[in-house]
């Protein structure tokens with residue numbers, strides 16, 4: 001997921017029964033030619049298996065990008081489903097839905113260039129499912145290792161129901177494993193998907209943003225999952241806005257709208273707790289005390305769940321001192337510590 005499925009998040013997912021995690025979509029042509037763009041992909045020994053997803057139009061670009069990343073990846077995925085207008089103009093993503101010949105060439109190029117598996121992620125064709133079948137068959141002919149199919153067209157909203165029948169047709173048209181995507185928010189959604197389509201696996205996106213522990217059977221994000229994510233995100237230098245979005249997604253279903261508004265201010269505590277927090281264009285260089293920030297977030301969440309919003313308001317007040325006008329008043333780390341101690345008595 002663009003912006004979200006970065007290393008820290010992928011690592012947390014693996015603690016909760018996710019078997020394979022994908023990177024956000026990366027533009028192959030930019031990746032192959034820009035050192036700066038390549039820095040955006042980071043991984044480690046625990047990030048396994050990881051599939052690096054590229055968007056591409058030109059087989060040579062894709063093969064080149066795949067070669068660069070192959071020593072640090074377990075698979076390459078070609079995005080043939082991104083519905084965004086800018087992507088369509090660039091002739092990538094869902095533009096490829098009815099260009100099986102281009103997909104065919106790109107799979108061929110990757111298979112010739114690298115020795116790790118190659119998959120494609122597609123959407124159902126907007127008008128003619130035969131185009132989808134043709135696309136997956138041609139990809140199979142070129143040696144694609146598995147196919148993921150999202151059961152909505154590029155014109156459909158993500159709130160619309162997925163079309164199980166199209167996914168089932170894809171599954172029946174090829175011999176390689178097929179994963180189904182769309183509308184999986186809990187285990188029972190996954191079971192329904194398996195039953196109705198006969199697929200070999202399922203992929204979730206928004207469901208995991210909201211509850212990274214969904215495949216471990218949790219109905220809502222457990223607090224230890226929030227804490228794990230915060231710790232890893234801080235350790236890996238995740239930019240603060242992304243960290244904050246993740247926290248919001250993970251906690252959203254458990255909060256009232258008033259609580260959500262309060263929690264929206266929590267990010268300021270991460271920036272303002274006096275922990276020598278420095279911001280750069282490319283993200284955050286955190287030099288403070290991970291355990292402390294994680295403790296602040298954890299306590300904040302617990303307090304929202306147990307007591308409603310008022311205590312969070314206190315955090316927001318502290319955090320409000322990030323405002324430029326109050327720069328000299330940024331509270332020191334021990335001030336936050338004292339605050340935590342007194343508020344838990």
Ligand SMILES: Cc1cc2nc3c(=O)[nH]c(=O)nc-3n(C[C@H](O)[C@H](O)[C@H](O)COP(=O)(O)O)c2cc1C
Nearest residue numbers: 001002024025079121150182183184204205206207
């Ligand atoms: C924030 C966000 C970012 C996404 N980024 C990507 C991406 O980088 N690559 C991709 O193939 N799909 C991406 N998607 C689409 C999802 O992979 C998935 O196909 C879609 O959300 C339907 O699945 P869901 O109902 O489980 O969310 C993204 C979706 C969301 C909500």
